[in-house]
Amino acid sequence: xxxxxxxxxxxxxxxxxxxxxxxxxxxxxxxxxxxxxxxxxxxxxxxxxxxxxxxxxxxxxxxxxxxxxxxxxxxxxxxxxxxxxxxxxxxxxxxxxxxxxxxxxxxxxxxxxxxxxxxxxxxxxxxxxxxxxxxxxxxxxxxxxxxxxxxxxxxxxxxxxxxxxxxxxxxxxxxxxxxxxxxxxxxxxxxxxxxxxxxxxxxxxxxxxxxxxxxxxxxxxxxxxxxxxxxxxxxxxxxxxxxxxxxxxxxxxxxxxxxxxxxxxxxxxxxxxxxxxxxxxxxxxxxxxxxxxxxxxxxxxx
Ligand code: ADP
Ligand code: MG
Numbered sequence: 001x002x003x004x005x006x007x008x009x010x011x012x013x014x015x016x017x018x019x020x021x022x023x024x025x026x027x028x029x030x031x032x033x034x035x036x037x038x039x040x041x042x043x044x045x046x047x048x049x050x051x052x053x054x055x056x057x058x059x060x061x062x063x064x065x066x067x068x069x070x071x072x073x074x075x076x077x078x079x080x081x082x083x084x085x086x087x088x089x090x091x092x093x094x095x096x097x098x099x100x101x102x103x104x105x106x107x108x109x110x111x112x113x114x115x116x117x118x119x120x121x122x123x124x125x126x127x128x129x130x131x132x133x134x135x136x137x138x139x140x141x142x143x144x145x146x147x148x149x150x151x152x153x154x155x156x157x158x159x160x161x162x163x164x165x166x167x168x169x170x171x172x173x174x175x176x177x178x179x180x181x182x183x184x185x186x187x188x189x190x191x192x193x194x195x196x197x198x199x200x201x202x203x204x205x206x207x208x209x210x211x212x213x214x215x216x217x218x219x220x221x222x223x224x225x226x227x228x229x230x231x232x233x234x235x236x237x238x239x240x241x242x243x244x245x246x247x248x249x250x251x252x253x254x255x256x257x258x259x260x261x262x263x264x265x266x267x268x269x270x271x272x273x274x275x276x277x278x279x280x281x282x283x284x285x286x287x288x289x290x291x292x293x294x295x296x297x298x299x300x301x302x
Contacts, residue, residue: 014045021045030055039083047081047088054079054090067097076101110180112212115193116173116222123173134162134296135171141291142175149179149251157218157253159260159286162295168255171295172220176253179218187216192227195237214241218251225258229270235278242285252289260292 021044025031033055034044044051057079060071067076076098081088094102108121128139141158148155160168176186198209213219219241227233245252256263260283267279 017045017048021048024048024052029059033058037081037083039081039088043083043086043088047090050079050088050090051081054081061095064095064097067095067101070095070097107177107180107183110183110185111177112185112187112216114187114209114213115190115197116169116188120169120173120188121177123170123177125174125178128167128171128174132297134294138171138293138295141293142178145175145251146178146182149182149184154249154251157251157290159254159256159290159292160295161256161259161292162297164257166295166297168295169222172222172253172255176218176220184217186218186220187213188220189213189222191221191224195227195233198237199232210237210241214244215248216250218253219245220253220255222255223257224254225256225263225266229266231270231272231275231278234267234270234282238282239278239285242282242289246285246288254286254290260286 021041025034030052034051037044057072061078064070070076072078074092076095077092078095079090080093081090083089111121113120125139125142128135138158138160145155158172160172162168173188176188180186194213198206201209242252244250258266263286264279264283267282268274268276
């Protein structure tokens with residue numbers, strides 16, 4: 001008796017499934033949509049409701065003018081059916097707009113920011129102002145850097161000094177973003193804040209953070225000289241980072257409001273006293289690693 005009941009129930013369910021599938025197919029668009037799927041009707045009938053959702057999303061995608069117009073449940077993705085053996089699996093497939101977006105932004109994976117605003121990843125060489133002459137040698141140097149960069153014999157970085165807001169950070173970030181597009185990993189570090197957070201990570205991931213910066217294929221130490229000087233930051237952090245990068249020919253960039261002479265004076269005096277020799281040694285390493293350039297210009301901050 002139980003078996004007969006089961007069979008009856010199964011038939012009943014199947015009839016219901018067919019009925020609701022057929023009802024959905026009275027919509028011409030839906031009918032066309034399912035007819036074009038490489039899936040047999042005996043399977044399709046079990047998924048009417050999900051297929052209707054997929055159809056709606058597919059319809060939204062037709063003639064869509066861009067991701068900002070997306071009406072789908074997951075922006076940039078289309079709920080899509082695919083046959084797997086005897087069942088249908090539904091998944092969210094990126095639309096062509098999203099695909100383009102993902103491709104255009106893939107380089108950001110190669111950029112590691114430490115306390116830098118994330119908009120800095122948008123900085124682009126194409127957008128660099130060319131309205132003042134002081135940028136010309138910098139741009140020329142950038143072109144050369146891009147051409148000459150390779151893993152073995154790397155060009156030097158820059159020590160870029162200049163007034164507050166003149167665009168130093170933006171410029172170097174634009175170059176590093178370009179390098180990231182060429183698949184080179186870069187670390188951009190807001191140095192004063194990095195030191196503070198490094199100090200508070202003694203118990204946790206101090207070594208990982210330190211080594212990450214030290215070994216990054218290209219490094220920017222942004223706003224060096226704005227940090228509180230201590231023997232620890234000079235002799236245990238900056239010194240070893242620069243030493244390692246010199247020995248391994250790893251391009252290193254600095255931006256600073258201070259000239260190298262001013263930085264040397266700043267590094268000489270820490271909370272523990274004056275040590276000109278140690279400050280000199282740091283400056284020598286920076287000189288080995290970089291070409292000094294100056295960016296003069298109006299304050300671009302609003
Ligand atoms: P600095 O590091 O010299 O203090 P920033 O690089 O922070 O200056 O630049 C100051 C402001 O001007 C920032 O808001 C930055 O985004 C903007 N800026 C600088 N150069 C450009 C540029 N070429 N295109 C667009 N914005 C820029
Ligand atoms: Mg800056």
